[in-house]
Amino acid sequence: MTKFLIKRLASLVLVVIGITLIVFIATHCLPADPARAAAGPSATAEQVEEKRKELGLDRPIYEQYVDYVKGLLSFDMGTSYQSKQPVATEISSRLAATMELTVLSLIIFFLTALILGSVAALKRNRIIDHIIRLFSVGSMAVPPYWLALILQYFLYYKWQVFPAGYRLPPGVPAPDHITGFYLIDSAVQGEWGTFVVAAQHLFLPVLSLVLGYCGITTRMMRTQLLQELRQDYIRTARSKGLPEHTVVGRHAMKNAISPVLTMVGMQAGGMIGGTVLIEKIFSWPGLGSYALEAILSMDLLVIAGITMTMAIIFVLINLIVDISYVVIDARVRLS
Secondary structure, rough: OOHHHHHHHHHHHHHHHHHHHHHHHHHOOOOOOOOHHHOOOOHHHHHHHHHHHOOOOOOOOOHHHHHHHHHHHHHOOOOOOOOOEEEEHHHHHHHHHHHHHHHHHHHHHHHHHHHHHHHHHHHOHHHHHHHHHHHHHHHHHHHHHHHHHHHHHHHHHHHHOOOOOOOOOOOOOOOOOOOOOOHHHHHHOOOOOHHHHHHHHHHHHHHHHHHHHHHHHHHHHHHHHHHHHOOOOHHHHOOOOOOOOHHHHHHHHHHHHHHHHHHHHHHHHHHHHHHHHHHHHHHOOOHHHHHHHHHOOOOOOHHHHHHHHHHHHHHHHHHHHHHHHHOOOHHHOOO
């Protein structure tokens, strides 16, 4: 187990280094002039060049990259061209909102896909199986942002069941900061009124992400479980007289879930990226909304900082998936 984790962490460091290089080069290859964006549309050519020197954009690209990496090692992502605030501070103030939305969506999405896929496999070719398969195809065909707009139209505009957006309504104070997750912080402090309101505001964006991403994983879970139920070791377990719930739960499910975890790790990246439009639709004060503002204003350091943050979150999620393999299947430790 220790050797396995050391190897994964070593590869994680190399991946992060590669990410810094790719992000830095990509942001500096954008067809726009950040010095002009920072100086303003009415700035003269001399003022733009002065701003370019002030921002260090006139230096060789490799020197800019070295300084950028040095800053990252001290958690310094530079200063926003627009707000003049440290990028790390701006990101940290919005990170909890995005993480609460993403983590909650991932948990619900995984459990939903696991349950639906298992039910479809165990009730193969019955009505419930056909309904779940139809739902899965629909989920794969419809993008989450379209679902978000439809849900917002009906559940807010038409029926007034759930709020249209924001983490909390105006005038409702946020719970004291502990984790930055309003659900956890309000529950820990016993502020159940705030907990209910925060949950209501989370419902539509979380539902949009869950419905938009769980289709393919549901189908994969169904396929994997059906394959495992046909294996010889399952027939052997049944011939020994083991109860069906033991055969399915302790044997078939355990082996079927490993490939599904791989799919979940891959989809986590899509879900993190998908929160950009979801946050904009629901006026969610997270990294997604901040990223769109930075792109429109060509704030390169903010764009690079958000990209780095989201990439590292994705890498960490996949590290958790790798560790889950070891917990579920001891054979992975020997690989």
